[in-house]
Amino acid sequence: MAETVLRALVLSGVILGWAALAPAAEGDKKVEDGKYFDKDGIPTYNVTAEGKVDWFTFSGFRRYHSECHVCHGPDGLGSTYAPALVDSLKTLDFGTFQEITANGRQQTGASGNSVMPAFGTNRNVMCYLDDLYIYLKARSDNALQRGRPGQRENQPDANKEYETACMAQ
Secondary structure, three states: OOOOEEEEEEEOOEEEEEEEEOOOOOOOEEEEOOEEEEOOOOEEOOEOOOOEEOHHHHHHHHHHHHHOHHHHOHHHOOOOOOOOHHHHOOOOOHHHHHHHHHHOEEEEEOOEEEEEOOOOOOHHHHOOHHHHHHHHHHHHOOOOOOOOOOEEOOOOHHHHHHHHHHHHO
């Protein structure tokens, strides 16, 4: 197994844990400790033809419906209050997604004000930021249908350790 480079996840002045930086990917996807990465090292989903998802897509589904769906609607489809993230992630890159989620954003336009609160100190969001992105990207790319994924891979041991450390910060 290739050695993983780690970096501290620091947002809003709080060290929230360690995030894995994937080694350079070859081909379409690279898998490291059960997490999939695209050729650019960005976390991505893995959904089989039978509909089985990787652990991180499943975790993202759970975290999204715990923290985000109140504003952004079920399955990322949006609401009258907040935009459809399945549409936003068609053009929003991973770095911008991280920045907006951590720091929030306020926009003023012809239709009024739009405010996305900052979640940079919310461990229930920040410890699972990759997972949220992975789930929403799968939905955005139509790789995952609405609703709870029926089958999933088991949680990798390395992720259990990361999760424990991140939530304990």
